[in-house]
Amino acid sequence: MNICTVTRVVICAALVTGCVSSGTHEKTLAELAEARKTLESSKKQAAAEADRLQKQLADVNARVAELMNGTTTAQEEIAKLQKRAGELETETARANDLVKQLSERDQDLNERLKAEAAEKARLEQERTAKEAEIQQQSEQLKAEAADKARLEQERAAKEAEIQRLTRTHEELTKSLEAEIAKGDIKIKQVRDRLTINMVDRVLFDSGQSRVKPSGLKVLKQVSDILKNVTDKQIRIEGHTDNVPIGVKLKERFQTNWELSTARATSVVRYLIEEGGVDRANLLAVGYADTKPIASNDTEEGRTANRRIEIALYPKDLSEIANQLKP
Numbered sequence: 001m002n003i004c005t006v007t008r009v010v011i012c013a014a015l016v017t018g019c020v021s022s023g024t025h026e027k028t029l030a031e032l033a034e035a036r037k038t039l040e041s042s043k044k045q046a047a048a049e050a051d052r053l054q055k056q057l058a059d060v061n062a063r064v065a066e067l068m069n070g071t072t073t074a075q076e077e078i079a080k081l082q083k084r085a086g087e088l089e090t091e092t093a094r095a096n097d098l099v100k101q102l103s104e105r106d107q108d109l110n111e112r113l114k115a116e117a118a119e120k121a122r123l124e125q126e127r128t129a130k131e132a133e134i135q136q137q138s139e140q141l142k143a144e145a146a147d148k149a150r151l152e153q154e155r156a157a158k159e160a161e162i163q164r165l166t167r168t169h170e171e172l173t174k175s176l177e178a179e180i181a182k183g184d185i186k187i188k189q190v191r192d193r194l195t196i197n198m199v200d201r202v203l204f205d206s207g208q209s210r211v212k213p214s215g216l217k218v219l220k221q222v223s224d225i226l227k228n229v230t231d232k233q234i235r236i237e238g239h240t241d242n243v244p245i246g247v248k249l250k251e252r253f254q255t256n257w258e259l260s261t262a263r264a265t266s267v268v269r270y271l272i273e274e275g276g277v278d279r280a281n282l283l284a285v286g287y288a289d290t291k292p293i294a295s296n297d298t299e300e301g302r303t304a305n306r307r308i309e310i311a312l313y314p315k316d317l318s319e320i321a322n323q324l325k326p
Contacts, residue, residue, distance in 0.1 A: 209247075
């Protein structure tokens with residue numbers, strides 16, 4: 001391979017430019033590396049040629065010196081040798097110039113190789129960042145899907161809970177139809193909450209905390225339905241009017257607080273011991289006269305305020321949802 005051909009190869013390799021995709025970097029780097037090998041070989045050949053010419057020039061100069069000291073018949077040979085020496089000097093200069101050019105090309109090639117390597121590293125970094133972003137988005141979508149599924153499950157659980165409570169409402173209304181017709185019992189449902197309001201005379205005699213026989217029959221009807229309710233907390237509330245406890249009852253109940261609490265406890269005890277309602281779902285509380293539903297200024301209002309309320313309200317919704325899982 002002559003010097004011109006080597007130069008063309010180097011120039012062609014050096015002119016490989018332009019924006020390349022990440023997929024073509026390996027090929028480009030391989031071509032540049034091959035061109036660099038060719039350039040190194042050419043540099044070595046040019047250097048060797050320069051050394052050879054330098055030696056020839058030294059030999060010619062030595063021969064000239066030798067002939068200068070010889071006969072006059074050697075003048076023509078001296079002239080030829082001097083001419084050849086000049087040619088060798090010119091060729092040596094050209095060879096040295098080529099070596100310099102090849103060195104410059106080699107430096108340029110090295111810079112391009114570094115640039116290509118840096119570009120490859122940048123593209124690799126971008127690819128890694130993109131993969132991380134895609135992974136993050138994927139995880140976010142999975143989390144959103146899981147959250148959506150959870151919310152849908154909780155919504156379904158809540159709707160099923162309300163439907164069950166509605167059936168309980170219907171069963172209680174049917175079972176207590178006579179008392180409801182008299183106005184002694186009122187049943188109210190607001191979505192997932194149900195309240196059974198009983199005036200005290202349905203269950204208790206005046207000033208008493210023990211459920212009377214007729215009241216036990218009513219509680220039996222209620223417990224037959226409530227014992228099948230497993231997804232609700234059942235709070236038994238005792239309420240009174242604001243009339244203070246009479247002297248005859250002071251020994252048993254100091255205030256309306258004691259009376260309201262005792263009545264609520266009596267109902268809870270019956271529901272557990274006789275009605276079969278799960279004790280874990282029951283709660284007894286006495287409110288005395290702190291939560292009136294009517295004015296205590298009239299007998300009718302005080303009658304309404306003396307009551308037992310059975311309130312059904314939701315348990316923790318996630319617990320209900322878990323119970324519905326297959």
